[in-house]
Amino acid sequence: xxxxxxxxxxxxxxxxxxxxxxxxxxxxxxxxxxxxxxxxxxxxxxxxxxxxxxxxxxxxxxxxxxxxxxxxxxxxxxxxxxxxxxxxxxxxxxxxxxxxxxxx
Numbered sequence: 001x002x003x004x005x006x007x008x009x010x011x012x013x014x015x016x017x018x019x020x021x022x023x024x025x026x027x028x029x030x031x032x033x034x035x036x037x038x039x040x041x042x043x044x045x046x047x048x049x050x051x052x053x054x055x056x057x058x059x060x061x062x063x064x065x066x067x068x069x070x071x072x073x074x075x076x077x078x079x080x081x082x083x084x085x086x087x088x089x090x091x092x093x094x095x096x097x098x099x100x101x102x103x104x
Contacts, residue, residue, distance in 0.1 A: 006032045018099050025096030033094045045082055047072045049095040062100040
């Protein structure tokens with residue numbers, strides 16, 4: 001099982017690179033995961049992360065990409081610009097959430 005080192009703390013990851021325990025997530029962990037994805041987090045990234053976390057905590061499911069765009073005040077195209085190629089999968093990983101079942 002892979003690990004991520006952040007501020008001297010070892011964070012356990014799944015084989016696909018998602019956090020084993022959401023309780024390990026904080027903004028520094030998000031920054032480290034984003035860096036692995038080649039993403040520098042901006043205000044819009046944080047909006048998406050917050051929406052994803054809130055929706056997941058409420059219903060234990062992920063919104064569709066269209067719903068995520070609407071709830072974050074962005075366009076679907078913006079999500080692809082922020083999280084290239086696989087926006088929901090990458091955003092969920094950086095947000096400390098499990099891999100969405102809709103992402104193969």
